[in-house]
Amino acid sequence: MxxxxxxxxxxxxxxxxxxxxxxxxxxxxxxxxxxxxxxxxxxxxxxxxxxxxxxxxxxxxxxxxxxxxxxxxxxxxxxxxxxxxxxxxxxxxxxxxxxxxxxxxxxxxxxxxxxxxxxxxxxxxxxxxxxxxxxxxWPFSQGELEGAVDGFVDSVFRLADSPLPALPGDSRRALALRIVRGGFPEAIARSDPRRRRRFLGSYVNTLIERDIRDLADISKPADLKRLLQIVAARTGQLLVAANMASELSVSARTVQRYLDLCEEIFLIKRIPAWSGNLATRAVATPKVACVDSGIAAYLLGLDENRLATGGDLFGPLLEGFVLMELSRQLSWAEEDIRLFHYRTRDQVEVDAVLETADGRVAGVEVKASATVRSEDFRGLRLLERQTGDAFAAGVVLYTGDQSLSFGPRLKALPISALWRMRF
CATH class of the missing domain: 3.40.50.300 (P-loop containing nucleotide triphosphate hydrolases)
Structure with missing residues (x-):
């Protein structure tokens, strides 16, 4: 056939x-x-x-x-x-x-x-x-685009007992292309970056003018688009409505309502905080990311070249890209796995925490550097101490091309492990 x-x-x-x-x-x-x-x-x-x-x-x-x-x-x-x-x-x-x-x-x-x-x-x-x-x-995952079933979220729980995988790394420019391209079929089909940006612009405007207005009466659509730009710039950061409200000169309640609407139509995703105390999780501050990295790049006016050569926004957009690739994989993971982030009052953090239904935990830290150091595992080591035997593995995903061990359960892997690693 x-x-x-x-x-x-x-x-x-x-x-x-x-x-x-x-x-x-x-x-x-x-x-x-x-x-x-x-x-x-x-x-x-x-x-x-x-x-x-x-x-x-x-x-x-x-x-x-x-x-x-x-x-x-x-x-x-x-x-x-x-x-x-x-x-x-x-x-x-x-x-x-x-x-x-x-x-x-x-x-x-x-x-x-x-x-x-x-x-x-x-x-x-x-x-x-x-x-x-x-x-x-979701929009396409990187594995789907390469004709494979992305298996990282399952494989990471078996990483400590398996040989280090040999994985090709993607250059900073190749990763920048993946980020600005995003995963919408229409965007993937357009090889001309200018035409891709036209699609993404039209897509965002249609959602604001049609879908969100179907859900609620929005008097100032321009405020909503500005909020999305703020979210894109703060991808991977804590979601503090009061700070966004100050930038937009609207109430925190209005910001919260806008965020709810954007999540309702799959423009953004909130990543809840992880804690060993279930009651603490319910009130802790979430992180926020754009569901599609291509939309985030469009909202910030970034193309492949500007993102690859610029310094400030590559890291946050790379983290958001990783968070959403993980989110996609949760849909077809073999186990029931949930996604969180971890941050202490002392500002020690882990970008992503994966937790199975039986309480096993894996941490993922994202680094926009081509080299990795022992200090990059600070948050993962703290998470390991806090969870003890429940800690399956801690991984630093970085833009280099080597798979390296920093301890029995601590590994550094190329970003491409997200869609190429499977055990």
Missing amino acids: SEPVTPLGKVIRRNAERLVREALADTRVVLVNGARQSGKSTLTALIASGHENSLTRNLDRPDVLAAAQEDPNTFVKHPGLLVIDEIQYAPGLLLPIKYQVDTDPRPGRFLLTGSARVLGLKSLPDALPGRMETIEL
């Missing part, structure tokens, strides 16, 4: 495809949720093509949306797999879907897509508890 193609070229297979197929085999409703233009429609079309009696309805079409709103009960009646694109535009369909799957509880009845965190929207009814599985689809 020939590879499927789209107007953007050959389809790049998604690591989430296996998850969706598995979910449809034993779950009545499956929701693929993620940012606009991240490839949800392409993925669901590919999956639907393998079902004999599938039907797709896209709520982006005004006529289809009108039918869904006028007669939702008839709209959701279909004996086979019914794919509904952009379900957030017609939340009134969820109760009829619930009735359908309660009447006929066969798995694989509905495959939904959404461009907002559907179950977090207050306008929705009690939705589909126990009947629906949600799978997040």
